[in-house]
Amino acid sequence: MSLPLKNFLERLLARHDALVEDIGEDALEVLFPPELAERLNVGEWERFYFPDASKRGASAMPMSGLGQSPTRIVSYQSELLETLGELVARRGAMAVAALAEPPPVKRLELERDIERAIVLQNAVIRGQQHEQAIVPYLVFHFKYTALSDERHEGMVSLAINERTVGVVQGLSELIPQVTLSPKLPVKAPVAGFEPMYARARRAAQSLIREALAxxxxxxxxxxxxxxxxxxxxxxxxxxxxxxxxxxxxxxxxxxxxxxxxxxxxxxxxxxxxxxxxxxYDLKVQVEAVALLRLLLPVMLLRLNVMRRKWIVPIELAWNPLLRQLERVTCLGCFRPSKSIFICDDQRHSICPECFKPCFTCQRPCCRACAPRGCPRCEKIT
The missing domain is CATH 1.10.287 (Helix Hairpins)
Structure with missing residues (x-):
């Protein structure tokens, strides 16, 4: 599996006119333009090795041949990355783009597409409407550093659909496979950044917790x-x-x-x-390092979901890159989930893991309503 740091360096150097060759899962060979080599204080030809700290017994460092420059080991703490930060800063840590060749918006096969995207465990769908729209996505890249007796570093990426406010996983991995354009099709409405960032950070914490297991x-x-x-x-x-x-x-x-x-x-x-x-006390530092606002043509689907006497609106988007309806975001763990409950207190959309029965009273407990435990049992005690 390719490393995020390696992919980042490969794309960044290629954008600055360096010739980059992938010579294996953990290594790159780079031919730098003279002015770029001088700015980064490297030779015009370099070989970089990216050890994967998350894997025990990672492949050995490639050996340099006769007359070749020594292999440079690159990690998140390398001086080279600090120097490369100047290149990123000049281009900006945030960018706005659209697809250079947008695919046609799919006509929904409603019953089949809905069944693939969502299974309601305690509610029913009472109506739906759909329409085409240009929707902005905020694609966040977070760097995390776990400090204990050892140090562990990595990156997680996720996207937030600004229209549905849903967390979308897998989108960032597909972006390098498509051609982007700075020409925007429309002036999309801008949602408040703070709530989007707060949700992205909550979702990133869940991904990081899983990555650090x-x-x-x-x-x-x-x-x-x-x-x-x-x-x-x-x-x-x-x-x-x-x-x-x-x-x-x-x-x-x-x-x-x-x-x-x-x-x-x-x-x-x-x-x-x-x-x-x-x-051995564990401290985790999380930092947002890059952000892309990507405009995509989607088919928006509005569902009217009935739970008891309440109608709960749920909005989904058919994503042209994922080629499927995006799943509902659980408001307990901020992870996308196909299986969804609707809680009775605040009508939150909740995944089964965040709607488990209380061990004491055996009543379902919504983690979004009560993140610290069952409120009924707390009142009793």
Missing amino acids: DFVKSMNRRLNRDVQHVTEYYRTIQQEIEMKIKKKGLAGEELEREQSRIRATEIELERKVSDLQAK
């Missing part, structure tokens, strides 16, 4: 192992002191002195465990 498990295993070793060491010391007391039949001041050593050992153990917990 193996890293967190690894850190927890190492923490538990180190705590076990430290505990065994100090428990052995305590047992030796207790055996000494029993063997010699200590009493009076001598007994008090040894018991004081046992208490001191226990305090030292607690301090060591606390130090280990601080050592």
Whole structure:
């Protein structure tokens, strides 16, 4: 699987007239124009290696041949990236574009397309309307850095449909495959950026949590192992002191002195465990590094969903790049979901994972309404 950092560097250098050759999953060879090489303080011919920290046993670094420049290792902390930041800044961290050759808008086969996009678990569809429209999408790229006993870095990308305010995954991966144009078909209405960014950040947190699952498990295993070793060491010391007391039949001041050593050992153990917990404590830094506002021709579908006596409007868009109706965004985890519940309190659209029954009262609990737990049981207690 190609690395996001490698893909970013490949596209950026190509836009600045460098000749870039992909020589494998983890490496690039680049021929720089003389002025660009001087600006970046690199040779006119360079080979770059991108180790994937998320994979154990990643492929070995390519060896340089006779007379070739040494291979440069590139990570998110490389000085080269700081220098490349000047190139990005000149072009702007935000861009607006449309498809150079927009595909024709698909005529919806309503029943089939709706069945593929959404399954309502506790509600029914009572009506729908559809229309063509030009819809802007905000495509966010977030860089994250997880700091614990080790450092883990990566990027996640997602899009927000400004019309439906839905989170769209998979769109950013398709954008490099199409030709973009700065010529915009219409002046699309601009939604408030702050709510869009807030939703994108919430969705990114969910993706990052998933991406870090193996890293967190690894850190927890190492923490538990180190705590076990430290505990065994100090428990052995305590047992030796207790055996000494029993063997010699200590009493009076001598007994008090040894018991004081046992208490001191226990305090030292607690301090060591606390130090280990601080050592493996996980901190995650998230930063938005780039944003693309992309205008796409879509078919908008408005559904009137009935839950009990309420009508809940749900709007979906048929995406020409994904070639399907976008799924509803769960308001509990901010992830797209095919299976959807409608909660009775605020009529939130909720995925099954965020609408599980409470362990105590067994009533469904909407995570969007009560992110900290069942409100009924909290009131009782």
